[in-house]
């Protein structure tokens with residue numbers, strides 16, 4: 001059997017890694033400026049993380065969801081405190097898209113409404129409802145298009161007001177910072193007005209922090225820069241630094257109905273050991289402060305060039321928009337300078353390095369970019 005051929009691959013075969021360095025099967029070292037789509041936030045193979053999952057694997061990796069699992073309780077309590085949401089509860093699942101599906105379902109059950117507002121350039125995943133609220137028709141089949149979704153321009157408060165005042169909208173779903181759509185941050189004023197409107201119209205506000213959350217922007221969640229408090233927060237990618245993990249953080253007014261939500265693998269022992277160690281490292285190594293400092297450093301030092309149109313983002317979620325397609329630039333960075341980057345659309349290089357990146361590694365990236373340009 002062959003693999004279902006859905007990914008564009010670089011011709012690199014990683015075999016090991018540490019911190020922000022990936023080593024391939026020929027012994028070449030690469031600087032990782034992408035952390036596997038913002039997943040490896042504490043860096044590759046942190047000794048504490050490796051030891052936590054190794055020890056857990058020796059004890060118990062999986063036992064299902066019908067028995068007590070103290071690792072989940074420890075994690076939820078810890079996450080609530082660290083993120084500033086101690087009074088919320090946590091539903092554990094396995095991926096970002098699964099988190100989005102559950103949040104949309106919770107909002108619809110809670111309000112008794114069906115319609116959802118999403119934003120132009122959004123990305124929320126590829127499963128049924130997640131693809132429906134993603135502004136990309138090329139990933140939506142007819143099957144996805146049965147959901148009732150309206151796309152509004154980011155920061156367009158007038159249209160949002162008109163839609164929400166119908167009092168027929170179950171939820172507004174928005175990314176803390178739009179990642180896949182090109183690294184676009186909603187304005188603080190818009191976020192605050194949207195929160196207010198949601199309260200007034202009984203609409204659930206869902207913040208998708210799957211990519212922008214977990215310290216990447218220098219606060220635990222990107223939306224915290226706007227000082228707002230959503231009803232549901234979707235988390236995923238970096239929760240277990242590479243083991244599949246997702247979650248929905250849920251405000252107290254939502255009812256936990258037995259049997260309505262569930263998953264086979266969510267919150268298993270091995271993943272929870274990893275997730276707890278990620279929070280330990282995030283705190284002990286002061287990675288949120290480092291993300292903010294290194295992010296500012298990178299943005300300041302990205303070379304001035306007539307080929308670059310804009311540099312934007314917050315902390316270590318950075319978009320460099322070019323006036324030309326970035327594929328050849330990224331290819332050169334990889335093959336000539338051994339630097340791994342991401343993209344967002346045709347013209348944006350997306351940087352999402354591990355939050356433990358050093359100033360020396362930032363310099364290495366800047367110098368590589370200068371040379372390639």
Ligand SMILES: Cc1ncc(COP(=O)(O)O)c(C=O)c1O
Nearest residue numbers: 095096097123124125210211236
């Ligand atoms: C903002 C956002 N939401 C949801 C998802 C979906 O997450 P997953 O790929 O784990 O299903 C992604 C993945 O890139 C994302 O960036």
